[in-house]
Amino acid sequence: MWTIGIDLGGTNLRVGVLDEAGQLVKEMSCPTNAEKGPDYVIRQMIRLIEEAKKGFDIQAIGIGSPGPLNPFEGVILEPPNLPGWRNIPLAQKIREATKLKVVLDNDANAAALAEATVGAGKKAESVFYITVSTGIGGGYVLNKKLVQGAQGNCAEIGNMIVDPNAEGAPGLNKGALEALASGTAIGKEGSRLLGIKGGAAEVFQLAEEGNETAKQIIDRAVxxxxxxxxxxxxxVNPNHHFRRRGA
Known part of the structure; x- marks a missing residue:
């Protein structure tokens, strides 16, 4: 059975075709351009799906998206790094456009389940997965089952308060981890202290070149x-925890 997996990120939109063993056989991507709003991004997603499924008998689509979201209803609630996405029934919209079964979940949850079942954590009972990219997310798998919580938002660690005296960010608690250690946070500090506009990537590049202020920005995030x-x-006392840096 062929399936399509979609990674809806704050920076990039990725679509891949997978075989029955979960191996990636085809991949394509484009910038998310999240600032253009959900309608634009959904059109781009449908376009990539139509291109990806050519030559394959696709049976289902799985979408990993930044949270918070409701995986039981397939609705994206109001992610901090997807402006204008509030109560968007993404699974329904993609289902109607493709006539295929569609499942939506938190991107970190999807990655956690994959890592715990077919990846580096497949021999462990308890696996916690952390993603650090535009935002910060987490997923927890216990005995090969995803721990989702009552509303499906278990392990939303980006909103974990790590410094109550620090600044916050829209949609996040004051002193939340995502507001202080994500790629967005690093880029924001780079703009404030160095006057740069290249985001986290430029901060890391400057740090590699020996810029002390850039090093301090990264040390703060770490x-x-x-x-x-x-x-x-x-x-949660996991057997393993995994970290992923993305874009």
Missing amino acids: HYLAIGIANIVHT
């Missing part, structure tokens, strides 16, 4: 990320 990871370890 400090808060370490606090978040320590909180997770002491809360």
Whole structure:
């Protein structure tokens, strides 16, 4: 059975075709351009799906999206790094456009389940997965089953408070991990302290070149990320935790 997997990121939109063993056989992507709103992004998603499925008998589509969202209803609620996405019934819209079965879940949850079942955590009972990209997310798998919580938003660690005296960000708690250690946060600090416009990538490049301010920005983010990871370890006591840096 051929399936399509979609990674809806704050920066990039990726679509891939997978075989029955879960192996990626075809992949394509484009910038998300999230600032253009959900209607534009959904049109781009449908376009990539139509291109990807040529030559394959696709049976279902799985979408990983930034949270918070309701995986039981297939609705994206109001992610901080997808402006204008509020109560968007994404699964329904893609289902109507493609006439295929569609499942929506938090992107970190989807990655966590994959890592725990066919990846590096397949021999572990308890796996916690962390993604650090435009935002920060998490997913927890216990005995090969995803722990989702009552509303499907378990492990939304981006909103974990790691410094109550620090700044916040739209849609996040004051001092939230995502507001202090995500790619967006690093880019924001780079703009404020260095006057750059290239985001986190430029901060890392400057740090590699020896810029002390850039190094301090990254050290600050790593400090808060370490606090978040320590909180997770002491809360769920996983066999393994995995971190992914993306875009």
